[in-house]
Amino acid sequence: MKILVIEDDKESAAYIARGLTEHGHVVDRAETGRDGLFHAGDGGYDVLIVDRMLPGIDGLGLVRTLRASGVKTPVLFLTALGGVGDRVQGLEAGGDDYLVKPFAFAELLARLNALARRPPLQEVQTLFRVADLEMDVLRRAVSRAGRRIELQPREFSLLEFLLRHAGRVVTRTMLLEGVWDFHFDPRTNIVETHMSRLRAKLNEGGLPNLIATLRGAGYMIHTEE
Amino acid sequence: MALPRILRTTSFRFAALYVLLFAASALVLGLVVFVVAREAMLGQMRARIEAEAALLTREYHQDGLAGLAVTVTHRGRGAGALDYRLQDAAGRRLAGEIPAIGAQRGWFDMTIDETHREAARPERLRVHASTLGDGAVLAIGDDLARVSEVQEAILRAFAAAIGATILLGAAGGLLLSRAFLSRVDAIVRTAEAIIDGDLSRRVQLGGTGDDLDHLAATLNRMLDRIAALMESLKQVSADIAHDLRTPLSRLLQRLEEVRGGPATLGAYETAIEAAAAEAMGLLDTFAALLRIAQVEGGERRASFSALDLSQIAETVAEAFLPAVEDERHVLRTEITQGIGLRGDKELLSQALANLIENALRHTPAGTQIHLSLCRDAAGQAVLCVADDGPGVPAEERSRVLQRFYRCEQSRSSAGNGLGLSLVAAIAELHDARLTLEDAAPGLRVVLVFPAPGAPPTFN
Numbered sequence: 001m002k003i004l005v006i007e008d009d010k011e012s013a014a015y016i017a018r019g020l021t022e023h024g025h026v027v028d029r030a031e032t033g034r035d036g037l038f039h040a041g042d043g044g045y046d047v048l049i050v051d052r053m054l055p056g057i058d059g060l061g062l063v064r065t066l067r068a069s070g071v072k073t074p075v076l077f078l079t080a081l082g083g084v085g086d087r088v089q090g091l092e093a094g095g096d097d098y099l100v101k102p103f104a105f106a107e108l109l110a111r112l113n114a115l116a117r118r119p120p121l122q123e124v125q126t127l128f129r130v131a132d133l134e135m136d137v138l139r140r141a142v143s144r145a146g147r148r149i150e151l152q153p154r155e156f157s158l159l160e161f162l163l164r165h166a167g168r169v170v171t172r173t174m175l176l177e178g179v180w181d182f183h184f185d186p187r188t189n190i191v192e193t194h195m196s197r198l199r200a201k202l203n204e205g206g207l208p209n210l211i212a213t214l215r216g217a218g219y220m221i222h223t224e225e
Numbered sequence: 226m227a228l229p230r231i232l233r234t235t236s237f238r239f240a241a242l243y244v245l246l247f248a249a250s251a252l253v254l255g256l257v258v259f260v261v262a263r264e265a266m267l268g269q270m271r272a273r274i275e276a277e278a279a280l281l282t283r284e285y286h287q288d289g290l291a292g293l294a295v296t297v298t299h300r301g302r303g304a305g306a307l308d309y310r311l312q313d314a315a316g317r318r319l320a321g322e323i324p325a326i327g328a329q330r331g332w333f334d335m336t337i338d339e340t341h342r343e344a345a346r347p348e349r350l351r352v353h354a355s356t357l358g359d360g361a362v363l364a365i366g367d368d369l370a371r372v373s374e375v376q377e378a379i380l381r382a383f384a385a386a387i388g389a390t391i392l393l394g395a396a397g398g399l400l401l402s403r404a405f406l407s408r409v410d411a412i413v414r415t416a417e418a419i420i421d422g423d424l425s426r427r428v429q430l431g432g433t434g435d436d437l438d439h440l441a442a443t444l445n446r447m448l449d450r451i452a453a454l455m456e457s458l459k460q461v462s463a464d465i466a467h468d469l470r471t472p473l474s475r476l477l478q479r480l481e482e483v484r485g486g487p488a489t490l491g492a493y494e495t496a497i498e499a500a501a502a503e504a505m506g507l508l509d510t511f512a513a514l515l516r517i518a519q520v521e522g523g524e525r526r527a528s529f530s531a532l533d534l535s536q537i538a539e540t541v542a543e544a545f546l547p548a549v550e551d552e553r554h555v556l557r558t559e560i561t562q563g564i565g566l567r568g569d570k571e572l573l574s575q576a577l578a579n580l581i582e583n584a585l586r587h588t589p590a591g592t593q594i595h596l597s598l599c600r601d602a603a604g605q606a607v608l609c610v611a612d613d614g615p616g617v618p619a620e621e622r623s624r625v626l627q628r629f630y631r632c633e634q635s636r637s638s639a640g641n642g643l644g645l646s647l648v649a650a651i652a653e654l655h656d657a658r659l660t661l662e663d664a665a666p667g668l669r670v671v672l673v674f675p676a677p678g679a680p681p682t683f684n
Contacts, residue, residue, distance in 0.1 A: 181570075182578070187586075190548055
């Protein structure tokens with residue numbers, strides 16, 4: 001992916017750029033809002049990583065300007081401001097996701113991937129098939145190897161979230177936000193315990209596990225290709 | 226133009242405005258009285274002259290011109306008498322003091338010239354002249370000065386009244402303003418003392434319950450709030466200084482150890498892992514402290530919305546159920562549906578999560594956790610998390626709400642001692658009452674939210 005990092009703190013920017021480059025992405029950097037606006041305006045990027053607090057035009061203003069001029073490149077806000085109001089402001093300004101510093105790099109990677117391949121809004125998928133697992137979102141039906149599996153509503157949402165992001169890493173925080181709408185970090189293993197129950201139901205009868213755990217990163221359902 | 230301060234007070238301006246309005250209405254009243262009195266007096270004068278004219282005309286018809294002349298001369302004497310002129314067809318004066326009149330007949334005013342003046346004769350007369358027959362003319366007049374004297378008296382009376390009004394009004398306004406200013410000055414002095422650093426000063430109330438008292442009470446409440454915020458800020462700084470020292474020195478120790486000791490790759494890795502974990506823990510603590518400070522700051526009230534507390538309780542309970550079961554605890558819920566209130570969904574979820582986590586972390590396996598939500602008789606939403614674990618001794622219950630406080634028995638378990646402080650801050654943000662009770666055995670944490678529509682409490 002081609003990613004533009006708009007961040008005034010040189011050290012953070014270098015850290016992010018290095019990490020992303022190591023993961024095979026092409027990274028450009030901008031240090032001021034004006035600079036970032038100039039580069040991002042060309043629209044050649046797959047994702048923009050924008051710091052909230054920038055000299056000159058701040059992150060919110062930058063994204064508003066971009067959106068107003070029709071640039072639809074997905075934007076991930078990076079910020080030290082983690083309040084719910086800040087998050088809402090960021091999303092209202094036209095940001096697509098929000099990550100509070102400090103963050104684990106795996107979290108950033110997972111969210112970038114989720115953003116870059118976010119399907120256009122109109123085609124919301126309602127039928128999923130991975131290996132012998134099938135999910136029909138409209139009928140609320142899940143089956144494995146042709147056998148119907150009864151899931152609790154939350155387990156269903158969890159599986160749906162994983163399937164919508166199939167082939168991509170989904171982090172614990174993404175699941176807390178996406179499935180439970182919890183924007184705080186419980187110290188309890190909520191995600192892990194629900195995941196193990198979901199797995200147990202999916203793997204009943206000794207079927208192979210479909211949901212991979214990536215240590216320190218999150219979970220992933222592998223697609224076949 | 227710089228007016229003296231007392232003249233610029235609101236109360237003086239009001240007083241001045243009222244005085245002006247009153248003076249203006251007195252003036253209008255005066256004018257009306259003036260005009261009505263004048264008309265009445267002129268009417269009276271006219272009636273008197275007409276009656277006299279009728280009388281004298283009859284006299285003329287009875288006694289002739291000569292007889293009339295005698296009567297006129299006679300009637301013209303004495304104080305308050307009318308003025309007369311009787312002249313013959315040639316215009317010669319037969320009786321009376323009014324100097325020659327021209328061809329005018331009927332009603333007219335005339336001024337008597339200096340040359341015609343006799344002692345004590347009026348200057349301006351209202352005259353009625355009529356022809357008697359064979360050219361003789363009888364003119365009867367009255368002194369207009371009589372009317373103007375009364376008019377002047379009316380004017381003087383009203384001028385005095387208006388003057389007194391203005392003087393009294395201004396004096397009253399000044400007195401009021403001085404009272405007002407002295408109270409405003411008291412508020413200003415308090416504010417200045419606070420600016421100079423004495424945060425404990427409060428505005429004195431007059432005790433009359435008037436609008437200044439109301440304002441002063443509001444100011445005092447605001448000052449209390451600011452003082453509380455300052456206190457919490459001080460508390461946070463003290464907490465950071467005191468309680469972050471330990472993990473920071475632990476972090477430094479670990480790094481020092483590998484720097485000084487035998488440098489195997491494994492030792493480095495372990496040390497880095499440990500240091501990173503310690504740093505993460507520190508960041509978590511910071512985040513928790515900032516969150517508490519943010520909640521205590523009250524700014525999130527602005528984003529309050531109507532929410533379904535029952536649903537939040539269901540969601541949180543459901544989220545924790547597997548974890549609770551894995552820790553071999555039991556979670557029972559008793560949630561009345563459809564309990565709504567205005568609040569912050571995220572914070573309420575977190576408060577509830579913290580309470581369940583506390584019940585989970587500080588109790589042995591087999592403990593029952595009971596989550597209930599209902600409305601009491603007064604319509605207040607009551608959220609309750611109870612366990613049948615070891616509980617918290619009565620003397621420690623108030624302290625567990627303080628930042629970083631951890632009971633002796635929980636020192637060894639994970640946590641930063643901030644969970645309940647955050648719950649307390651969230652409760653206060655929602656005007657909810659947080660109490661810790663003995664569940665005999667165990668601990669019961671109760672949150673009572675004010676009934677919808679209940680007046681907000683300020684404290």
